Amino acid sequence: MYTVSLTSLLLAVLVIGGVYFYLGQRWGARQWLASVKLHSLPRYYGFWAGMVAAVPALLLLVSLSLADDFLFKSMLKDFYPDDVINGGGVARAIAFTQVMNFVEGIHFGAPESWVREAGDAWVGWQRVADRVIAVITIGCALVAGFFAFRQINPSFRARNGVERIILWALIASSTIAILTTIGIVLSVLFESIRFFKLVPIQDFIFGLEWNPQFEGAERAGSGGGTATYGMLPMFVGTFLISFVALTVAVPVGLFSAIYLAEYASHRTRSVVKPLLEILAGVPTVVYGFFAALTVAPFIRAVGASFGVEVASESALAAGLVMGVMIIPFISSLSDDVINAVPQSLRDAAYGLGSTKSEAIRQVVLPSALPGIVAAIILAVSRAIGETMIVVMAAGLAANLSFNPLDAVTTVTSQIVTILVGDQEFESAKTLSAFALALVLIIITLGLNFFALQVVKRYREQYD
Amino acid sequence: MIDSNTSGALTPEETAIRVAATLKRRGFSERRFRYLGVGAITLALCFLVFLFAGILSKGIPGMFQHYVTLEVMLDKERMDPKGDMSVGSLYSGDAVSLVGEALLRTLGDPEGRKDKRAARSILSSGSALRLTEFALKHPELIGQRVPVKLAVDDDIDSFMRGFISRDTPESDRRLSDRTIEFVDVLNQASLISYEFSDYLFLGSASRNAEIAGIKGALMGSIWTLGVCLLIAFPLGVATAVYLEEIAPKNRMTEIIEININNLAAVPSVVFGIMGLAIFIIAFGLPRSIPLVGGIVLALMTLPTIIISSRASIRAVPPSIRDAALAIGASKMQTILHHVIPPALPGMLTGTIIGMAQALGETAPLLMIGMVAFIVDVPGGVVEPATALPVQIFMWADFAERMFIQKTSAAIIVLLAFLITMNAGAIILRKKLERRWL
Structure with missing residues (x-):
């Protein structure tokens, strides 16, 4: 069985584009040598022919190869037995997986006859589709290139054409940011809406118990407990860990920033600032490992020596390490803000006889306050979205507790626990992760927006 | 007063x-x-x-581990049952018993099942495979008795490092007294050596700490970063050029800028969820592949690259543009020939920093399934793979003492890469950046 692979098709299209570039450029160069007056430089004729040949063909190739699976998926429906069709999304997802496994050659026992038929049909379609796509894209490249090359004549505005293509490519690239945002919002929103159909939204927001583990048991009807989806315990856990992190990061970060901005010599500053920024560059998985392996046992031992029971995965350990991680966010941002305070304000304070620290406390800090608050808000947003440290060090127990010595869980660590490994896409448990992600996005973007507003106000005062 | x-x-x-x-x-x-x-x-x-x-x-x-050097008889018939020295034949050979015999002979042929089992527990379970690979590399040695260096089991390694004390009662210890006696015999014959671990860089994922390595994860990271770079760099630079040089000041531009700032604030795990929902569930791409991982990380690092690229474009003085326009260059020629080249070092610096971020990122890769136990070294962007930080995350979960050390060693490798990349970015900036008057 021979199938044309995507890579070789891609190469083929690029080679065709290259050939047309060469042809166009050679044509231009000959005219040039023959002293014919050309509108554009010779290479633009080449670029025009090559781009017209390759760009639409590449777009076609990518969209066709993405589209064919959708088409086949809907065509598979004819093969499903009635109970699968009536069985809703779950049954269809299972049936589809069965067919895919058959196609890949993974069988557990003899597959049912309809699976075999559907699988064979799928392989057949795939083979046809591969050839059709190959013919279409290569044909498109050849034909488009041919017409572009025929279009060329000395008064043809090749440069303008090429620049138009580049301009559209630039515009298309800059819309990726919008598309990504839309993608994030839609992917999370759709699944969340499906989740809220299964679990009422007020139960989710105000529920005091988080217990999705019973989902399977409930579905199997074996009893043993009901799955509950109240997000408050995680919300409290997230808040608790972020609070611990901030009690470390805000004083350390702020005082470091003040010292670096106001007291430190240029040399100290140029050494210390990059050193502090290393803390932000260390991957979070390393912090998680450090928290779980070194900090948590240390806190437990200290607690034991005072006769205090500390959970082996405590909010304190995760929070402390997270605090270290966000020190540079606070120190760097605050440092910038403090430096932005006009020197005239300090000079005025000195002129009135204040000491350096009095000037800082009573003049510089109050005027830098909005910026510092914004820095802290951004650090909070960072702490709430942080994942690996809490996954590795804070545990999974959804306790509704305000005690930093208890094990708590966070929104991000629950998302990871639910979505890592095997999951059924239709279950309330899986969908709940998307609802949590929605909450996470709303909170972090809200904080970000709030911080921007604070900064905007601050700017208005000075400029 | x-x-x-x-x-x-x-x-x-x-x-x-x-x-x-x-x-x-x-x-x-x-x-x-x-x-x-x-x-x-x-x-x-x-x-x-x-x-x-x-x-x-x-x-x-x-980064180091204990090895034991044994005189192994590379018996032709048993190593190479088909007799054609082919890879398949050697892999079907009986290297297990050859290694076992060599060990028992060195220990003075202990009798009894219990003693034999105690002796065999000294060697790593990867020893037979190592012998086969050794024979593949040195086919001329087959039929001879040659010294072969084999890894010891992770418990023995911990014992040699002093983490398992011989004073602990036997019932509380992971090693039996008999095993410890055998280790002492080997030690006295100075057959046990402490050397740089070749498994760390050359071994693949394994549940056995002594033969586990980061090769597969490292290759996975390289493929993922490759995809990420190919997508993020052109897109980021193009967006920055458009926003700085071309875009009219209108509502659309404003929306794009707000979006970029928002994307920079979105937690990385959310990008993973988007990757899961769009590329895996909706587009039906397979799980665990570097292609999807690279796309997700590219979208995540895009804001970093765009922001730094915009800054370096802004640093190109307007007089350069005016000069180009004055001698008849078109707008696009000005940008392509006179704005982007001087701004390129700054753009590359931002890209390297973005790539370093992507290299250390774990959570989004967990979401798209790059957390599977994958033994094969990935050979392309559509083969199942894991990544270095994910490997660290997985190893951190294993309880064996030796995995803690291996995890830390893997972290050192990761940090070394990150430091090299960041240092590279700094050097690049210092060397190539032009100071305009």
């Missing part, structure tokens, strides 16, 4: 006395404030030192 004048204002002398009275307190509070700053910086740097000391103290020993 005692005799203040009638208007209520203080005379200069009185002010001086009042101020002088407060000077000591104010000086003290000045010094205290300063010390607080020094203290905060010291504390932050202490955290840094602790972090690195903790990782290095565990990770550097983790």
Whole structure:
């Protein structure tokens, strides 16, 4: 069985584009040598022919190869037995997986006859589709290139054409940011809406118990407990860990920033600032490992020596390490803000006889306050979205507790626990992760927006 | 003061006395404030030192491990049952019993099942495979008795490092007394050596700590970063060029800018969820492949690259553009030939920093399934793979003592890559960046 692979098709299209570039450029160069007056430089004729040949063909190739699976998926429906069709999304997802496994050659026992038929049909379609796509894209490249090359004549505005293509490519690239945002919002929103159909939204927001583990048991009807989806315990856990992190990061970060901005010599500053920024560059998985392996046992031992029971995965350990991680966010941002305070304000304070620290406390800090608050808000947003440290060090127990010595869980660590490994896409448990992600996005973007507003106000005062 | 004048204002002398009275307190509070700053910086740097000391103290020993050198008879018939020296034939050979016999012979042929089992537990379960690979590399040695260096089991390794004490009662220990006696025999014959672990860089994922390595994860990271770079760099530069040089100041541009800022604030795990929902569920791409991982990381690092690229484009003085336009270059020619080249070092610096971020990122890769146990080294962007930080995350979960060291060693490798990339970015900036007057 021979199938044309995507890579070789891609190469083929690029080679065709290259050939047309060469042809166009050679044509231009000959005219040039023959002293014919050309509108554009010779290479633009080449670029025009090559781009017209390759760009639409590449777009076609990518969209066709993405589209064919959708088409086949809907065509598979004819093969499903009635109970699968009536069985809703779950049954269809299972049936589809069965067919895919058959196609890949993974069988557990003899597959049912309809699976075999559907699988064979799928392989057949795939083979046809591969050839059709190959013919279409290569044909498109050849034909488009041919017409572009025929279009060329000395008064043809090749440069303008090429620049138009580049301009559209630039515009298309800059819309990726919008598309990504839309993608994030839609992917999370759709699944969340499906989740809220299964679990009422007020139960989710105000529920005091988080217990999705019973989902399977409930579905199997074996009893043993009901799955509950109240997000408050995680919300409290997230808040608790972020609070611990901030009690470390805000004083350390702020005082470091003040010292670096106001007291430190240029040399100290140029050494210390990059050193502090290393803390932000260390991957979070390393912090998680450090928290779980070194900090948590240390806190437990200290607690034991005072006769205090500390959970082996405590909010304190995760929070402390997270605090270290966000020190540079606070120190760097605050440092910038403090430096932005006009020197005239300090000079005025000195002129009135204040000491350096009095000037800082009573003049510089109050005027830098909005910026510092914004820095802290951004650090909070960072702490709430942080994942690996809490996954590795804070545990999974959804306790509704305000005690930093208890094990708590966070929104991000629950998302990871639910979505890592095997999951059924239709279950309330899986969908709940998307609802949590929605909450996470709303909170972090809200904080970000709030911080921007604070900064905007601050700017208005000075400029 | 005692005799203040009638208007209520203080005379200069009185002010001086009042101020002088407060000077000591104010000086003290000045010094205290300063010390607080020094203290905060010291504390932050202490955290840094602790972090690195903790990782290095565990990770550097983790780069080494114990090996035992045995005289193994590379019996032709048993190594190569088909007799054609083909790969398939060697892999179907009976290297297991050859290794076992060599070990038992070295230990003076102990009798009894229990003793034999105790002896065999010294060697790593990957020893037979290592012997086969050795034979594949040195086919000329087959039929001879040659010294072969084999890894010891991770419990023996921990024992050699002193983490398992022989004073612990046998029932509480992972090693039997008999095994320890055998280890002593080997040790006295100085057959056990402590060397740089070749498994760390050349071994693939394994549940056995002594033969586990990061090769597969490292290749996975390289493929993922490759995809990420190919997508993020062109897109980021193109977006930056469009926004800085071409875009009209209108609503659309404003929306794009707001979106970029928002994307920079979205937690990385959310990008993973988007990757799961769009590329895996909706587009039906397979799980665990570097292609999807690279796309997700590219979207995540895009804001970093766009922001730094915009800054470096802005740093190109307008006079350059004016000069190009004045001698008849078109707008696009000005941008392509006169704005992008001088801005390129800054763009590359931002890209390298973005790539370093992507290299350390774990959470989004967990979401798209790059967390599977994958033994094969990935050979392309559509083969199942894992990545270095994910491997660290997985190893951190294993309870074996030796995995802690291996994890720390893997972290050192990851940090070394990150430091190299960041240092590269700094050097690039210093070397190539042009200072405009």
